[in-house]
Amino acid sequence: MDWGNLLYHIILQIFQHLSLVDQAQASSVCRxxxxxxxxxxxxxxxxxxxxxxxxxxxxxxxxxxxxQIIKKHAQHLQYVIFKIDSSTESAEAGCDILS
Structure with missing residues (x-):
């Protein structure tokens, strides 16, 4: 199978099931x-x-x-979901991003 010949909406569906890191890696499959x-x-x-x-x-x-992602894609974002553990470091990092 030639993975580069999949339809746009199928590739998009695949990406929606991957983590950000996995999406970035999958983007190197082909142009x-x-x-x-x-x-x-x-x-x-x-x-x-x-x-x-x-x-x-x-x-x-x-x-x-x-x-970087929020800055680059802010005009397209409709939903942003934060998951933060109970550590002070994570809470501070989340506040820094929101500010």
Whole structure:
């Protein structure tokens, strides 16, 4: 199967089931997947997690990456979901991003 020949909406569906890091890796499959990754559609809903690895089972997203994504795709965002553990460091990072 030639993965580059999948329809746009199918690739978009695949991306919606992947974490941000996995989406970025999948965008390197081919030019078509990279183009889908950089369209506004995947960035309408952005969910990320801030936590300290020793205190949480969540998969953390680096705060700098979160800020870059929000800055780059702010005009497309409709929903942003924060998941933050109970640590002070995570709470401070979340407040920094929101400010």
């Amino acid at each position: 078509c997947w990279n183009n889908v990754f950089h369209t506004p559609d995947p960035w309408r809903r952005f969910e990320f997690e801030l936590n300290q690895p020793a205190t949480s089972y969540l998969c953390s997203t680096h705060p700098d990456l979160v800020q």
